Amino acid sequence: MELFRLDAAQVAGGIRNREFSAEEYIQQLLERIEKVEPKVNAFVTVGNKEALDKARIVDKKIRDGEPAGPLAGVAVSIKDNICVKGARTTCASKMLDSYIPPYDATVVRRLIEAGAIIIGKANLDEFAMGSTTEFSRDGPTRNPWDINRVPGGSSGGSAASVASLECAVSLGSDTGGSVRCPASFCSVVGLKPTYGSVSRYGLISYANSLEQVGPIGRTVADVAAVMNAIGGVDENDHTTIGPKPHYACDGRMDKPLRVGLVKQFVQGADPEVTKIIYSAFYTLARQDCKCDEVSLPSVEYALASYYTIAMAEASSNLARYDNIRYGFDMSPEGYEWNAYFAKARSNFGDEVKRRIIVGSYMLSSGYYGKYYLKAQQVRSILRNELKSLFKQHDVLIGPTMPILPFKIGEKVDDPLKMYLVDIDTVVANLAGTPAVSVPAGFAVNLPVGLQIMADEFQEQIMIDAACLFESAANMRRSPDL
Amino acid sequence: METKIGIEIHCQLTGAKSKLFCSCPCNYRGKTPNSNVCPTCSGLPGTLPLLNRKAVEFAGMISLALGCRIPEEIDFYRKNYFYPDLPKNFQITQYNAYGIRSIGVDGRLQYSGDKSARIRRVQVEEDPGRLVYETGSMETSTYSLIDYNRAGVPLVEIVTEPDFTDPKDVRIFLDKISSIVEHLGVCDTKLEGSVRCDANVSLGGGNRVEIKNVSSFADVEKALRYEITRQRTMAGRDIEIKSETRHWDDARKLTKESRTKEEEQDYRYFPEPDIPAVSLGSEFVSLVKRSMPELPDARKDRFISNYGLSSHVSQVLIDNKYLADFFETALKTYNSPSEIANWIVSDLMGFVDERQKGEGSLFAGLRIGPEHIAELAKLVDEGAINRPTAKQILGQIVQTGEMPSQAAKNMDASKIDDVGELARVIDSVFNSEPAAVQDAKRNPNAANFLLGKVMQATKGRADPNAALELVQKKLKEY
């Protein structure tokens, strides 16, 4: 049996019922990874030995009748900006070339407690800054559906590893769409939770008022299961709030879903994308949903607001990389400290350097009111607009991405063009509300994702809508690799 | 020419057990370099600041003690700059330019008679690590040595308005601040580096000069005097004072131009996203007031009104919280305020090693506690021993640690006022000092010599009054 094709629920069930062992499963995955990686390049590091060791431990627990956790044996890849104790964590950057964290991120610890097995660290845009995973020191990750095209980003490695069946689920991070964008481009499910509902302790900061760790999987049920394992307040992160989640994907709904299609999102999208989104809209209408079109006017300012805040925060969050306490091999001998810092930090990639510079500009003397404060205002305005829409709607939908996955190299030298692809996803980060991307169809054999948004802490209703759509649309398939 | 001086005090919250944003021990002194750190205070990627509730409470106490207003909500800002002792290359601090968000504003502290200074603000922030140099000098070392043990220790910064005109007043003010934070139990000012002070001085409306790197409060006065003289001299020669930061050179006792251009910094302040705004609410002030120890001024007033102590004695007691506590503990055993206060202030202080005054508890080298003084006072009050004997006993017990009553027994120090025994001793003295007796008959004052001999013979145990009476009586008989 090709165990690598199974989704997380099937793996957990199969191992629990002793239909196959965790060791068998992991072994198959490691072989799959070896076969597929030369084409996809989803991983920065693969932990063969550790994964097999953990698999054997799971098998022993199952044999001994000990509790092994709800995700026992399930293989997960972890985006390489999330700390795993004792494992290289590089953020796809030279600046953390030899960094090995002495602690686990809370989300990693919780996954391990749930029995999941970390199979490797997934590739990303350097420090999570990008939408294509082309800004990685370890080379770009390629879209499993067409290896000449981008898989999306910044969690491109996470989405590609799940889409290409190298693991069952993945943890990515979403600052402006970095979980949903690659999920859409790779035809998998990717969820960004309500801000503060999942711990950021151990997530290496890029823009801390915007980002959240988010799960990626091949089914909505898998993504919900990972959320249940990792979510909930953490004393190590004072921005967390909310109870431990118990999301279910069983499609039960007591009344018809009220769905709003956001005009501004469809208006900005390519025709092939729009066609599929309208088709999804009608699919939902046929499931007894109450559907209408809505307007979210402040979308116009969303990108400007997002990039102002993200770059400003990034310029400060990345200041700590001075290579003094950790980093890469470069002796301070002979240098005056300013020169050493400047030289060491010249090892950031282009995109990171650009964002740090713009971010410093945004915060610099005289510009704070013009950019940063205004950008924060936009967040409040967006939040208020969303709140009124959510009074009459359970969920708001639209395309996750305005375009189809494009060719590698196409936008890499044009930062602004690159930023514009985030137009549909940044709204949820700015407002702090949850959003999920589910596969909606294919245009010219390239994936299109449907984005479903809900009000803060309303993940269950969002997951209900996603489940409903997923079963109605019947879009689950895997690329030929 | 009008002198304007403002000061900024940084005070470590040594009373806290852990650092401001992580659980590392707050006390870093004496530890091997980089052994008092964790991922958070070393600025490791992915770590988040976890605000210490006690530190906020302590900062609230300081704010109230300085008459400040505490806002309903506070938050934190990032001050962004690069420096090798700053693990994150930003300091988490507080900032009021975009709204009043720090722990205290608009206070006033009276420090001497009618003189008072306005407190512009009180804020909470983290201490950086320490840079050390192999050759001892920053200029000559080919590399720096960095110790992060101190990084993250909680600090309270107190900023005054430029309300001072005389460096002497600044000194008095600083001593008062020391006394307050000691009494609040939030900062032990005797610990090295626990309080630091920067000063700003301008003359006749001219540019402001900031003086940094003054390591003790005594030096602040010296540095200010030097700087004022320097500015006066320059003004006298029609040279313009430029706005700058100068460092106090402790060895050469002068202020010199700073090598690092601090004034060119653009700190790019913005709110710290990892720390949500903290709602203190109106209950915070009542909570702090309830748990706040008595302030020195209030304690002094209480000593004067409740115990009838003099202002001078009360002042000595409250100048060092340890003395005031010692005094009140002794009172619990034996309630004789004046007697006990005097024993502490006049006699016990005489035994304190000068060196001890700088560190630890004042009476660390002495083996006695409040119970000893209480008993000593009691014995004297009851007439069981006389004062000179008591002083002798004190001298002994500070080394032996015995209770005074025990020491007295061993010395057989009980007062001799038994007339019979006294008479025998006096007879013996009269017999051995005939010349003195003749002197005394002619000159009554000379009787003191004989009295002295009697005291000597009784090893001080004789009751001087009774002895004198008997001596005089006997002289009449001669």
Next chain:
Amino acid sequence: MAVTREQVKHLGWLSRIELSDDELARYTSQIEEVVKYLDKLDTIPLQEVKPIGRKKKFSDLRDDVSIDFKGESIRTSNRKEGFVKGPRMV
């Protein structure tokens, strides 16, 4: 808002990032384009909106308990008698 090469150079210094001439040339026009886009924010009138952001109750802050971290936080081998060896200061 025009962004000059001098400004980019200064911002590079402020951020302690050494920029080559080639980078300065390439980045300046790219950054200028981005900043021009961000100037969109100027078109929104300044209004009184309640800032979004959660509050933390004073009682929910961390307890003042000291714990020794078991593990190595400083990850460089550039050490001398426990100190971290850094570049010279002048």
